[in-house]
Amino acid sequence: MATLNTNALTLADWAKRLDPDGKAPVIAELLSQSNEVLEDFLLVEGNLPTGHTVTIRTGLPSVYWRQINQGVPSSKSTTAQVTEGLGMLEAYARVDVDLANLNGNTAQFRLSEDFAFLEAMNQTQAQTMFYGNVATNPAAYTGLATRYGTISGAGNAQNIIDAGGTSSNNTSVWLVGWGENTVFGTFPKGSKAGLQHQDMGQLTVYDNNNNPYQALQTHYQWKNGLVVKDWRYIVRICNINTANLVAQSSAADLVVLMSRALDRIPNWAMGKFAFYMNRTVYSMLRVQALNKSQNVLTVEKGLNQFGTAMTWLSFQGVPLRRVDQLLNTEARVV
16 A cells, blocks of 8 residues: 655644644644545645645656668657645634633633534535535635536547436535545645635624624635645546436436446556545435345445545545535536
């Protein structure tokens, strides 16, 4: 099993390295409860304060068969630079001082109150990772569905597999290979990775009528972006009709579609791979797999592809990960 490069770490890895007081690891664990893609999200420090610039090869050099006493023309490859932007996700949690003190354990009470903010940031981050679109929300970053949102005429069309759904109750399954040279998250140069939180202590704040009161305030901030350095290491299976899937009538054959997705990957040594799907697809995949053979899906236990001890379900050796933020109401991709 390959190990992660020290420059490409998961959110939990960065939290443990950068915040040794024990607070960040707790938050990292909370963040991974509902949307498992956040556990896999590799992070590389950006080379810019506002983003990350990558150089992408756009063309190969020409090569020639040479005869004796004949020269060879010179040639070179072509490249292009792409700069990926960052988004800043923020929130403030406030708890009335007297309310916090009533509990008897102020710190624990504040954590329980702040959990709602953590969950909201968790869900928003996972949602943006797939559906973020700077055209409609310039403050966010561009997600995967926006990048793999067109089949006809798209340069990455060969990595978008159409499952045949024609209505607006579709969903997608994603195969992603995380790695420094494939797909990774990024954060501002010189800053800390992942969700940062600051206990701002007791402050004077104001209610809706502009009347002051004393509150304990926590500031949450998460700066990051998404870099797709090599589009060949992401495969989207789109237009999966969820109504047909649940009814098991004219349903997309998930086993066949996912098998086809595996063969789109050019080099399995380039990244750490996982399938991402919502709970509807996860459940119906199990049903379809059992109808074919009990060996289609396997239960594995130990260290997963990112070095984390856990039990997981896999398809052809690739872990299956549930993401609640993947919709059942996607429009048809054409």
